[in-house]
Amino acid sequence: xxxxxxxxxxxxxxxxxxxxxxxxxxxxxxxxxxxxxxxxGKPDWQALDEIVGVWQPDLMxxxxxxxxxxxxxxxxxxxRHFADELHQRYxxxxxxxxxxxxSFEAKQINAGxxxxxAAQLIAETWLTR
Numbered sequence: 001x002x003x004x005x006x007x008x009x010x011x012x013x014x015x016x017x018x019x020x021x022x023x024x025x026x027x028x029x030x031x032x033x034x035x036x037x038x039x040x041g042k043p044d045w046q047a048l049d050e051i052v053g054v055w056q057p058d059l060m061x062x063x064x065x066x067x068x069x070x071x072x073x074x075x076x077x078x079x080r081h082f083a084d085e086l087h088q089r090y091x092x093x094x095x096x097x098x099x100x101x102x103s104f105e106a107k108q109i110n111a112g113x114x115x116x117x118a119a120q121l122i123a124e125t126w127l128t129r
Contacts, residue, residue: 019115032116063099
């Protein structure tokens with residue numbers, strides 16, 4: 001029996017920008033959505049409320065920025081805090097995914113909205129694991 005479709009909303013967390021992408025498990029694909037401005041990692045919650053309302057994800061994915069030696073940094077801690085805030089605000093399951101080099105890869109792709117493309121890569125990492 002096929003597994004049910006799960007829709008996800010993925011986040012490339014940053015202190016000044018937060019990229020968003022959507023994906024789903026049937027085709028295991030994701031697409032960039034937008035980038036929200038952030039103030040010290042705090043998004044425009046009203047804008048995010050609207051996006052969550054439109055996409056109604058079953059699961060939220062937050063990129064976890066790890067160092068190359070697998071250790072965590074201050075940004076890892078901030079990303080974990082952001083994931084906790086998402087869970088509390090939307091009562092949705094939230095998972096963290098290793099996002100090493102997603103921003104670098106998004107720049108290499110040279111797509112218009114690098115933050116949203118990084119979120120797409122984070123979503124695709126989760127979808128294809």
